[in-house]
Amino acid sequence: xxxxxxxxxxxxxxxxxxxxxxxxxxxxxxxxxxxxxxxxxxxxxxxxxxxxxxxxxxxxxxxxxxxxxxxxxxxxxxxxxxxxxxxxxxxxxxxxxxxxxxxxxxxxxxxxxxxxxxxxxxxxxxxxxxxxxxxxxxxxxxxxxxxxxxxxxxxxxxxxx
Amino acid sequence: xxxxxxxxxxxxxxxxxxxxxxxxxxxxxxxxxxxxxxxxxxxxxxxxxxxxxxxxxxxxxxxxxxxxxxxxxxxxxxxxxxxxxxxxxxxxxxxxxxxxxxxxxxxxxxxxxxxxxxxxxxxxxxxxxxxxxxxxxxxxxxxxxxxxxxxxxxxxxxxxxxxxxxxxxxxxxxxxxxxxxxxxxxxxxxxxxxxxxxxxxxxxxxxxxxxxxxxxxxxxxx
Numbered sequence: 001x002x003x004x005x006x007x008x009x010x011x012x013x014x015x016x017x018x019x020x021x022x023x024x025x026x027x028x029x030x031x032x033x034x035x036x037x038x039x040x041x042x043x044x045x046x047x048x049x050x051x052x053x054x055x056x057x058x059x060x061x062x063x064x065x066x067x068x069x070x071x072x073x074x075x076x077x078x079x080x081x082x083x084x085x086x087x088x089x090x091x092x093x094x095x096x097x098x099x100x101x102x103x104x105x106x107x108x109x110x111x112x113x114x115x116x117x118x119x120x121x122x123x124x125x126x127x128x129x130x131x132x133x134x135x136x137x138x139x140x141x142x143x144x145x146x147x148x149x150x151x152x153x154x155x156x157x158x159x160x161x
Numbered sequence: 162x163x164x165x166x167x168x169x170x171x172x173x174x175x176x177x178x179x180x181x182x183x184x185x186x187x188x189x190x191x192x193x194x195x196x197x198x199x200x201x202x203x204x205x206x207x208x209x210x211x212x213x214x215x216x217x218x219x220x221x222x223x224x225x226x227x228x229x230x231x232x233x234x235x236x237x238x239x240x241x242x243x244x245x246x247x248x249x250x251x252x253x254x255x256x257x258x259x260x261x262x263x264x265x266x267x268x269x270x271x272x273x274x275x276x277x278x279x280x281x282x283x284x285x286x287x288x289x290x291x292x293x294x295x296x297x298x299x300x301x302x303x304x305x306x307x308x309x310x311x312x313x314x315x316x317x318x319x320x321x322x323x324x325x326x327x328x329x330x331x332x333x334x335x336x337x338x339x340x341x342x343x344x345x346x347x348x349x350x351x352x353x354x355x356x357x358x359x360x361x362x363x364x365x366x367x368x369x370x371x372x373x374x375x376x377x378x379x380x381x382x383x
Contacts, residue, residue: 007162014166039254040218040234041162041171053202055220059234060204063215066250146163147170147229148383155383158224158231159376 008146013134014044020126021046028119030107031090035127036061037101047106065094065102082120084113095120098128100135163382169230172378173254174371177279178261179271180212180240183300183361187261188219188235190367195221213239215247223375233375240275249282257294257378258283259370260354261361262317264299264307269316276317291321294377297356298370303363314356323350336373 021033025047032047034054040062042054065083072080083094093105093116103124105116162171176184185205192203199222206215217237224231238248260279262272283290299313323329323343329350332343336355343352357373359366
């Protein structure tokens with residue numbers, strides 16, 4: 001795999017990420033939580049059904065975080081580990097996880113930013129441990145042979161020779 | 162990123178090139194032609210005068226392979242020189258690059274500068290453009306002041322040396338008949354990026370470029 005951003009997310013890892021998100025939502029009474037990778041792709045989401053296009057949301061989240069990272073560097077900080085956007089009714093809290101993914105929590109007046117921030121800390125730790133394990137693991141089912149192995153003919157068929 | 166849970170292969174394709182070269186026009190054409198169920202919302206972070214400020218973004222589904230939906234996230238970068246900080250951010254995690262060159266003679270210098278900037282920004286992330294799926298699109302071919310293709314090739318796509326003996330064999334260019342992607346020049350094996358011609362405003366060459374780049378990206382994953 002040569003793509004600069006190529007990696008795989010197996011089903012069991014996806015389920016474990018989801019469990020952490022569900023747990024977080026239960027503890028802080030937020031509406032929904034999403035995990036987005038640094039290139040802007042949505043990995044998982046839990047909670048209320050999303051009323052917006054999650055793909056677009058994920059790309060903007062990554063861009064938001066990247067732009068803020070650069071701003072942090074300009075003022076002499078290595079990074080902003082978390083961001084908080086406050087709206088009149090809806091707010092969002094974003095936190096970096098092991099420099100690999102971003103955890104986004106959407107919440108309203110049923111909770112407070114203090115509680116969200118407090119609970120997110122634990123989830124960031126849990127997800128960091130999970131990601132470390134995922135990336136340090138010996139190639140498993142997800143990495144052994146990708147779904148595109150030996151698929152040259154099918155790719156040609158789909159896109160033309 | 163291959164997501165086994167959602168059975169999706171997500172790829173990031175970035176359209177790069179000088180300002181006003183046609184990058185956003187490429188995406189707008191794709192957006193207008195692809196069936197709504199095969200694409201998401203197009204987002205443009207632009208100035209009030211419709212110049213790209215941060216990026217344009219368009220997710221498109223290009224079909225299913227082995228039960229996996231192939232989703233391409235198309236991004237453009239701001240072409241104007243002084244937006245380099247945001248331009249560089251968009252390259253993070255890129256799977257493939259389309260360089261949209263402005264064929265007009267007087268834009269040659271801007272093309273060369275943008276190409277150099279692309280190499281510089283990629284190498285700062287540790288990415289090697291000669292190893293990543295990379296397609297050049299010569300846009301605005303219908304304009305009377307368009308430079309001839311050989312001149313554009315010489316300036317923007319002179320090629321790089323092929324050192325791997327396994328790759329040192331004449332490879333015809335499947336797009337441009339009679340031309341080669343890998344060939345020997347003065348005893349040295351040289352590889353060039355594939356190129357396509359286009360008139361993005363009329364939609365000509367837009368899908369050909371996208372399909373070609375998408376194919377290279379997916380093949381790089383197997």
